[in-house]
Structures are given as structure tokens and as C-alpha cells.
Amino acid sequence: MKKIILTSALLLCFLSVGVAQSKKKLNTKRFASDLCECMNKVFGNLHPVVREMFVDMSNGISESEVQKKIENHLLKNPKDQEAIDKSIAALDNVDKQLDEKCGDMKKKYGEDPMGNEQDKAKVFEQLQKNQKCALAAAIMKMADK
Numbered sequence: 001m002k003k004i005i006l007t008s009a010l011l012l013c014f015l016s017v018g019v020a021q022s023k024k025k026l027n028t029k030r031f032a033s034d035l036c037e038c039m040n041k042v043f044g045n046l047h048p049v050v051r052e053m054f055v056d057m058s059n060g061i062s063e064s065e066v067q068k069k070i071e072n073h074l075l076k077n078p079k080d081q082e083a084i085d086k087s088i089a090a091l092d093n094v095d096k097q098l099d100e101k102c103g104d105m106k107k108k109y110g111e112d113p114m115g116n117e118q119d120k121a122k123v124f125e126q127l128q129k130n131q132k133c134a135l136a137a138a139i140m141k142m143a144d145k
Helices: 003-015 028-043 048-058 063-076 076-110 117-130 131-143
Strands: none
Touching: 028 076, 028 117, 028 131, 048 063, 048 076, 048 131, 063 076, 117 131
């Protein structure tokens, strides 16, 4: 579980680097769509329980509570053990996956496209509007904590 937290922290760094924003005004709707697509490419193949773990953690559920929730799921669904283990192991390579699947975002938007709180709020709002972007919204929410 600690690996997951550390991996999440690395991912959050990707979203919250403190570099000055370029003079170009950010199209928050387009950026949110691209961010959602990127996060779904990276995390879309994870077991739903693992994806839900990120959402739970972003909502303030403690690591121990999340772990209990996963354990309870496995008691009811022991056949999911291998898939969940594989998903958690896949998080070890999240940096590489981000570079491979989201590198074009850095080229398109720069290192810190959400350089101000207003843009961050608009992007977060766009992510929250789309159920397919729940994971991206959760990760962004964790980055702001």
C-alpha cells in the first residue's frame, strides 16, 4: 500500500510542478479533456477496485480504511486477487507510462499549464462534469492537498 502512496505522489508531482505559466491563455476545457484522456490511457486498464482506491483517497479516506475496503472486496471476490495485484504492480511503472502516454501534453501545454488557481479550478470543474474523468479529478484533487 505504501508503494501505491509513493507512486501517487510521483504522479501528483506531474500535475503540480511549480513552473511559471506561459503567456498563452490556457483553454481549460481542452486541457481538461486531454488530461482526462491521458489519465485514462495510463490508469484505464487498472482493476476497478484500484481505480476506486484513488477516488477514495482523494475524498480523505485513510490508507488503512482503503486497505480494509480492498480486503473486504477480496473476501467476497477472491478471484480478483491476481488482477488487483497486477494492477498495483503496474503502478511501479507509472512514470514511464506517463512519459509514453502523456508526453505530448507537456509538449502541447508546457510544464505547468495550470499556473494559477483560477485555471486549476476550471480544469477541476470540467473533470468533475464528466464521469469518465472521475479518476483524473481524484488525482488532481490529491495533488492540491
